[in-house]
């Protein structure tokens with residue numbers, strides 16, 4: 001095993017000893033409790049009231065597994081549409097094996113693609129915690145032996161997993177929907193957006209292009225947060241192996257969905273190998289997830305989600321852990337925004353299985369982890385296929401079928417995975433450099449300070465963003481406004497960069513998993529809305545120094561000068577009609593970004 005992998009795992013385990021032990025004790029006690037304990041006949045009759053005679057008989061006998069289905073289905077969002085048929089497929093498969101299932105909860109699912117650039121984006125991150133809470137509501141009825149989690153997108157899978165870990169005595173299998181077919185390519189889509197920002201194409205032409213990119217049911221095709229989620233579920237062994245990027249509405253997808261139900265049955269107490277998800281997701285499984293995230297240059301949002309997920313399992317993950325792993329994990333995949341290929345092309349080239357195989361072979365994944373597959377993590381290095389209409393798995397080729405998309409370990413795209421922790425008097429920030437050309441990895445330039453994405457965009461439209469500069473967009477942290485993504489600024493800054501200006505972004509907000517080609521110091525902590533923040537002291541034209549390789553995040557203003565400054569005030573105008581006022585408590589309670597920006601804590 002790679003010594004750095006061992007060291008980082010050990011440091012996570014050591015700092016989490018007490019909390020993890022307390023968590024395991026809670027799981028042990030919950031697992032010992034008989035199912036339905038404390039439920040009266042009236043309670044149970046409520047559970048069975050709407051079930052068929054056959055299901056009632058099975059449920060009354062009490063010996064068979066009873067499974068919860070938790071789903072993020074809605075028919076507004078393309079990624080969720082394929083989930084419509086899943087409960088029936090899953091229930092039927094289970095019933096054939098003498099087990100029952102109920103649709104225990106539908107969780108809310110919002111789309112960052114729809115809300116990007118609008119005030120609704122301020123609810124996006126908080127929806128993760130709400131999904132965890134909604135999952136708990138579904139599972140709270142206390143009648144289940146395991147749960148199938150149906151979800152895909154950005155906050156949904158992390159929210160479901162946090163919820164699942166709070167029921168860590170139950171086994172869990174995650175059931176994905178798969179990506180839509182490739183449409184207009186992601187680089188072409190980005191190019192048209194940049195041309196629109198320059199006034200070169202009409203809104204009608206832009207919409208036509210967007211519709212050619214987002215064109216059918218299924219997940220979006222770039223390697224943003226949603227698809228990074230799918231990769232993570234494989235790397236942490238929570239999927240049926242190979243199910244991340246198979247298209248919806250295919251026989252292979254249906255077989256994988258059926259297999260998810262069968263796999264979960266094996267993992268229940270009544271099954272052959274009881275595997276509670278709280279035991280499965282230990283420090284080694286979390287580190288495997290982090291390593292795979294780094295090797296594929298996945299979404300920066302997981303710098304928030306993984307610490308929040310870990311916390312739910314009694315672990316404390318720190319950004320230092322990511323940074324230390326990042327030094328030894330090479331970049332083995334190039335998928336948009338880090339390259340031109342989309343997830344369909346990535347999958348065709350070997351995809352997640354390829355990356356996991358290379359990492360496992362080099363001792364950069366823990367092999368001694370438990371997974372949904374009885375074969376362990378090595379099962380996730382194979383691809384799923386249909387052999388005479390039956391689900392089967394096979395090895396991938398030894399040499400890369402597309403060297404521009406996946407590489408062998410010895411010939412990576414880069415030795416460093418491209419995730420960096422910057423530090424300095426501004427605090428700490430995360431940078432993903434893999435989509436940014438190395439000549440832009442450092443900058444020292446005057447600040448242009450904004451308190452909102454809209455104000456920054458207006459300055460662009462007014463033509464005042466001249467010369468080299470570091471754009472500061474503050475009061476975008478969890479306590480300020482829920483930490484929205486600021487993805488709409490990317491085409492604007494990319495245009496300026498293309499014109500020859502040196503530009504960068506510093507923000508306490510987030511960026512889309514689809515990131516961008518402009519250097520961005522993200523998730524700055526402490527955020528501007530908190531007392532210790534230096535971000536709130538920045539004034540226009542102050543020099544800011546960012547350096548990816550030297551890990552610098554520095555405001556070039558003396559401590560004496562800063563001590564004389566008054567912090568800027570957060571604008572108070574909150575638009576009505578988005579429900580933002582309902583999330584005031586979340587804003588007040590959210591933990592700092594480096595602890596997951598969550599109001600849910602496991603003590």
Ligand SMILES: O=C(O)[C@H](O)[C@@H](O)[C@H](O)[C@H](O)COP(=O)(O)O
Nearest residue numbers: 112113116224225226512513514
């Ligand atoms: O984190 C993410 O992956 C994003 O939030 C993503 O879910 C969102 O849909 C993008 O805003 C759309 O990306 P494009 O701008 O490339 O279409």
